[in-house]
Structure formats: C-alpha cells, structure tokens
Amino acid sequence: KAGVTQTPRYLIKTRGQQVTLSCSPISGHRSVSWYQQTPGQGLQFLFEYFSETQRNKGNFPGRFSGRQFSNSRSEMNVSTLELGDSALYLCASSLGSVTYNEQFFGPGTRLTVL
C-alpha cells in the first residue's frame, strides 16, 4: 500500500506571496492532519480534516487554511507569507474513526520564505 505523499517536496517563496501544499493520504484513510515543524517551535498541529470537514484546529492565524476533497486528498494554503512561515509542513493520514488511530506521516514539504 502506498504511503502518504506530499507535493511539492521543496518550495521557495518570497514574503507576501501565497502557497498551496498538497497531500494524498493512504488509500482508505479519511482523516488528514497537518503539522508545522520548526527548530524553535517543534511539531505543532495546524488542523485536521475528516470527510471534507475541518474537525480540529490548532492555534495558527487565519492565513493558514486547508480543505479536503471527496477523495480525501487535502491541500493547505498559506497566504501573505512571512519569514517565520519557513518550516517543514507535514501531513499525516489516519482512518479517522472515533477512537485514536495511528497517524502515518508523509515526508513533508520544506517551505523557505525569503
């Protein structure tokens, strides 16, 4: 079974631009969560989507948004990029049932904001 895939793997943008990252979950998984990983703040939860609905949300500004499609693929968007948005953005998929399921992480998208 194929793992979680994320595209692109690397991205360079300038301040003020916007960016869209994509995540394809493991087949059959309905939940997709997004995390930001930085050396200073570590791994931080952004949001989770389940069946095309945002189910959980972390403490990030409204510039960070996401969506999920009917095939469970998910995108996250960051508008008006700031230097501090430079990070590894990780997507994780799981079955998404009411009890805790193992989350499988993708390799991440490395975003650099200049």
Place this chain on the structure above:
Amino acid sequence: QQQVKQSPQSLIVQKGGISIINCAYENTAFDYFPWYQQFPGKGPALLIAIRPDVSEKKEGRFTISFNKSAKQFSLHIMDSQPGDSATYFCAGPFSGGYNKLIFGAGTRLAVHP
C-alpha cells in the same frame, strides 16, 4: 495550556547501552501516548504507543513505561544501535481531538559504535 515536556534534549549512548527518554504531561484526559521516531529528511513514524490502562509495553528492544499518578511516561531503548540514531518525540492527543497530537520538543539520540 496543554503541554508535553520531554527530556533530555539530546542524548549520546554507546552501542549496546540503554537509551532513556522521559516525558511528562499535564492533561489527565490524555488516553493515548505514542512515541515517534524521525530520521533526517523523513516524516515521523510511529515507534510504539501505550494506553494508560497498562504500566508497561514492550516491542522488541523498545519499552514504554507509564506512571499515571506521576503523569509521566518514558521510552527505553535496550541494546541501542547506531541505526537507532534519530530524533524521538513523545506525544499525546488533545482531549477530544483524536487526531490532534501535541508533541514533546524531541530528543536527538546519537548512538556511537
């Protein structure tokens, strides 16, 4: 604020030694405690996990010990190998957010041959 405090920040162990990483949590509603392993350039991967109804879980060379009264849990890596060199994260889910993990700061483990 819900937190998971992880220590040490870095750890150097000789091959064959025991690596011990500790985590403390605040939210007593946490009911699932996973440990993730991350190699450079890769996403985190689940290593082992425990629920609070047991005090210990062992999988191969990896053991989780859980102390509910102290709100602490730890990872023990027996017979540490150079291939275990990675960053390890403990985590707990936010109350009511089953796929909303809060991670510890991470421990960078280096196993020297």
